[in-house]
Structure formats: C-alpha cells, structure tokens
Amino acid sequence: MATTIKGPAIFLAQFIGDDAPFNNLKDICKWASNYGYKAIQLPTNDERFIDLKKAAESKTYADEIKGLVKESGLEISELSTHLQGQLVAVNPAFDELFDGFAPEKLRKNPKDRTAWAIQQLKYGAQASKNLGLNASVTFSGSLMWHTVYPWPQRPAGLVNDAFTELAKRWKPILDIYDECGVDLCYETHAGEDLHDGVTYERFLDHVNQHPRACLLYDPSHFILQCLDYLAFIDIYHERIKMFHVKDAEFNPTGKQGVYGGYEDWVNRAGRFRSLGDGQVDFKAIFSKMAQYDYKGWAVLEWECALKHPEDGAREGAEFIKNHIIRVTERAFDDFVSVGTDKNLNKRILGL
Secondary structure, three states, rough: OOOOOEEEEOOOOOOOOOOOOOOOOOHHHHHHHHOOOOOOOOEOOOOOOOOOOHHOOOOOHHHHHHHHOOOOOOEEEEEEEHHHHHHEEHHHHHHHHHHHHHHHOOOHHHHHHHHHHHHHOOOOOOOOHOOOOEEEEEEOEEEEHHHOEEEEEOOOOHHHHHHHHHHHHHHHHHHHHHHHOOOOEEEOOOOOOOOOOHHHHHHHOOOOOOEEEEEEEEEEHHHHHHOOOHHHHHOOOOOOOEEEEEEEEEOOOOOOOOOOHHHHHHHEEEEEEOOOOOOHHHHHHHHHHHHHHOOOOHHHHHHHOOOHHHHHHHHHHHHHHHHOOOOOOOOOHHOOOOOOOOHHHHHHOOO
8 A cells, every 4th residue: 555655744953043942852842843743853963952872872761752752742753963974974175164063072183073973873873773763864974075076187086986985984884774774864965975866876886785875855955956856756766765845946047057156045046945935846746755655754854045944834834734645545447447357358358
C-alpha cells in the first residue's frame, strides 16, 4: 500500500534565538504546535534544546526529550547535524569562517575540530537510535569547493583525491549509522562537495555504494543551480529519505546570474523565498513523492530574503498541509473491473 507523506513538520534552526519562545525546547514546541505543525526537525548544536552526547549515551534522557516534545502534541521528525557535518571536511582556506561552528576551545585547531565533528556525527547516530528515529540530516563538508569553477584548471587527479579523502572520513561514520539503523541524509547544497547528483554519485562510488549514504531533498538549492529538480526525484528517489520544503526563485538579468555578483540575498538573481512566493512547482514534487512512496516527513525549512519568519512559519504549515496528497487505496476505475479470469484473458488475446 502506498504511503501518505507525514507532515507538516518544521526545521527549528532558523527560528532559534535568545528571546522567548525561541530560546528553549518546551516553548518553541508550543509555538510550532499552535501553527499546526506535527513534528520538529531538531538541530543538535545548541544544548538549550538537546545535549547530543547525553542523548547518545542515555536512553532515559532521550526519552525525557521525546516526552517534552510530546507534551505539545509533537514528535521529533529527525535530528540535524548540519554544522558538525560541515566541520568533518574543511579546506584550510575556510578555517576561520567555519571556526564559529565549533566550540570556542577548538577554534584555530583544525585537527581537534575535525575529530570533535566526527565524534558529534557518531553521537548523532546513537542519539537518533535512542529517540526511535530512522533518518538524520547533515552536510558533507568540502575540501574542494574553492575549485568548483576553476581558473586555472584543476590539476589531474585532484577530484579523485578529494573524494577519496572525503570517503575516508565519512565511511566509518556511515558504518556507525548502519549499526544504529539510521539513514544519514546529505543535503546537497552550495559550498559542499556533495552539491548535486554528479557529486553525490562520485561520493557513493568512493564509499562502496554505502546503503546509509542517503539524501535530503531540497528543491530550492536546485532552482539556484538551474538543475532539473523533478528529474532529480526520478533518478534518486530510492535514496531520498528526507525532504525540506523550501521555495526559491532565479531571476537572471543582463548584469547578474548564478554567482550573484557578491550581492546580499535581497539583490541576488537567485534567492530563497517563503513557501508559495518562489518558483518551485510543489504540486509536481508532492505528486512525485507520492508516486515513489516516500515514507518520511515534509519539513518546512524557512529562509526568505523578504518575509518575516513568523509569517513564513504560519503560512508554511498550511501550505504543506494543503500539498500533502492523501494517497488512494484503490484505482479510480476499479468500479468497472471484471476481476481475474484467465479464460477471458485468452479470449481477448485470441489465444
């Protein structure tokens, strides 16, 4: 039987802040529930919301977190280790920029920072297991983003060497996720070595087609790359285990295209928008997800250059709810079915 997508859920990362109700798990869950969300996707880099190490090591603590979320009528859809995953692979050119993702004591110490990030990902696997979750999302990090559109040309063998090293770092992590029964879903994203289908397939080749190396599908990043985001589902649906519902638009001009001219978000040709305000064909996406029996959550990720976040969250819950297709349990023309009759079939075929 086909599966109806679960939702709406909301990714909390862009809403967490220092003011109530966004500064603690209990209050932000009440806020999300009041907008009609059924689940939260939980970032793991802020101990006000979850202590990842403790959730990995204590089933009792994990149950307490689940119970606190359940008090608001919600559940946890998945854990996010985006920022920690970014730190699994950082080119030295980006060390200072990404140091802010790590605890202060690890800054200006790339070796220890990487070791910490890898351990964080391993905690994410065990914490997901303790929470009863079957998928988690992360970034791949990047060793060679600075060569994405190279001049001068990349030296021979550079790409293979980069993906060999990337796989060396991620393969042991993926094995831990496999032991825990959790799919690790990479968000294919600008700035990551895994940013489209080709790079994802390169990575799969280097990790021996690892069964837990899966995908989070986010069409907004593909709008900005001018990639066919519907065909992406056709190609990779068996690996898509998570879904960010995020809108975007790409409006090139005579002055500006994909690279954005170093403009801020408001003035870029490609920019993220609140749901329904961009160019993504979500009717087609939700149809394909239903067609391919996607079994996960539809999770709002809000990133808009123009609209207030609370308006985006309020409108997003209803938008997702209205796009979820309640899949049918029977064919529309069953009423004219003549049943199974092998003799009839033979007569129709002239046999």
